[in-house]
Amino acid sequence: MIIPLFGAGIAALTLIRSVYIRFDCYKEGYKKVNKNKNDSFEEVIRNPRKKYGLILSHTPSQFFSDKVYPNLPGFLKEIFTLGYFKDRFANTAKTAYEALVSRGYAKEDLFVLEGKKVPSKRFDCNTLPFNKKSLDEVLKYLSKEIRPDDAFFMIISAHGGKLVPISRINLSQSCIYLNDTKNPVICEKELEERLSTLHPNFSILFFNSCFGNGFAYRLAKGRTVTISAAKPAKAVMLYGEDDNNIRFGLHAGSFSLGFLSAIQKKFPDGTLIEELKDYDDLESAFYFGASFEKAAHTKFTNTHVNADSSLYKVVLSLIRNTPCLYYDKINPNQIRV
Numbered sequence: 001m002i003i004p005l006f007g008a009g010i011a012a013l014t015l016i017r018s019v020y021i022r023f024d025c026y027k028e029g030y031k032k033v034n035k036n037k038n039d040s041f042e043e044v045i046r047n048p049r050k051k052y053g054l055i056l057s058h059t060p061s062q063f064f065s066d067k068v069y070p071n072l073p074g075f076l077k078e079i080f081t082l083g084y085f086k087d088r089f090a091n092t093a094k095t096a097y098e099a100l101v102s103r104g105y106a107k108e109d110l111f112v113l114e115g116k117k118v119p120s121k122r123f124d125c126n127t128l129p130f131n132k133k134s135l136d137e138v139l140k141y142l143s144k145e146i147r148p149d150d151a152f153f154m155i156i157s158a159h160g161g162k163l164v165p166i167s168r169i170n171l172s173q174s175c176i177y178l179n180d181t182k183n184p185v186i187c188e189k190e191l192e193e194r195l196s197t198l199h200p201n202f203s204i205l206f207f208n209s210c211f212g213n214g215f216a217y218r219l220a221k222g223r224t225v226t227i228s229a230a231k232p233a234k235a236v237m238l239y240g241e242d243d244n245n246i247r248f249g250l251h252a253g254s255f256s257l258g259f260l261s262a263i264q265k266k267f268p269d270g271t272l273i274e275e276l277k278d279y280d281d282l283e284s285a286f287y288f289g290a291s292f293e294k295a296a297h298t299k300f301t302n303t304h305v306n307a308d309s310s311l312y313k314v315v316l317s318l319i320r321n322t323p324c325l326y327y328d329k330i331n332p333n334q335i336r337v
Helices: 002-026 074-081 088-102 132-145 188-195 213-219 242-248 254-264 282-304 312-319
Strands: 031-034 051-057 110-114 126-129 151-157 175-177 185-187 202-208 224-228 324-327
Touching: 051 088, 051 132, 088 110, 088 151, 088 254, 110 132, 126 132, 132 188, 185 188, 188 213, 202 213, 202 254, 213 224, 213 324, 254 282
Parallel strands: 031 324, 051 110, 051 151, 110 126, 151 202, 202 224
Antiparallel strands: 175 185, 224 324
8 A cells, every 4th residue: 555655656746846847947938958068169151052951741641541550549540630630731841841942942952751652743842752761762862962061951840759569669769650551650760870871061950740859859969950849758739820820821830830931031921020130040040930839829828728727837838839949069049041
C-alpha cells in the first residue's frame, strides 16, 4: 500500500514541477536556446553564393490507410482525412515556396517533396513524391552541389508523432509520417544521418509538425539553426484561425503562417508587413511568427476559456504551441534568409 502511494506522490510532484517549469520557461510565448551557452559565434556569410531549398509536405487524406499505419486508431485516421486538415499542409508548402523564391532562391535550386505519388504541377520547380527514396535522391544531388559558401533551407510541414510499431523505430524519438508503404516514417537519427552529407556555410531547418521539437533540438549543431513550431513533446495546435483562414486560406498552424509570411515580408493576400520593413534576419522572422501565434492563442483562450477559472493557466499551457529556436555556433540574428 505504501509503495503505490509513494509512487502516486512522486508522479504528482513531477506533474506540478513540469507545469511550473512550463510557465516559467515559455511565458513569453517562445523559447530561444543557445545550445553552446556562450556569446562567441562564428562568422556567417551574409550573401551566400547560392541558396538551396527543400520543402517536404503532404496531403494526409491520400495515405492514412491500414496498409501504411496498421497501428493508428481508426478515429485518428478519420480525423486526419476530414476537411479540417484538408489543404493545410499543401497551402503551407505553397507559402513556403513563395517565401523562398521571394528571397532569391532560384527555382532550379528548389525541391518540393509532396505526399502524392504523382506530384502536382503547383510548383514551378523540382517536384518528387514524399518518401525516403525521393529524399535520398535529392540529398545525394545536393551533397555534390552545395559548397561551403552556400546556404541550405529545409522546411518540413507534415504530420509527426510517435504512433509507429515499436519494431520499426525507437519510440523515444520523434518521427515524420511519409507517403511510403514500405518505409512510412523517418525518425530523428535517420534524418540527421542523411543531412550530415551536406556542408553549406549555414543551414536553416524548420519543423512544422507535431513532436517536431525532437528533430529541432537534435539537429541544432554547429552551423545549423533549427526552428520548431511547438515546444518539446507537443503537438501543433490549430486553434483560433477562423479569421486567418478566411483571409489567407487554410494553413498548418498560425506560427508557420506568420513565420513564412515574415520571410517574404507580406501575407499570402499581398498585405505588406510594415513591422519588418527594416529587418531581414532569421531571428526577426521567428519573433514575428511567435507573436502571430501568440495572438491567435490569446484570441482562442479569450473566446473559449474562462480567464477567472483556477484551471486557466493550466489549460493555457497545455494548448499553447510556443515556437522554439535553437542555435549553436552561429547567431540567428546574423542570418539573412
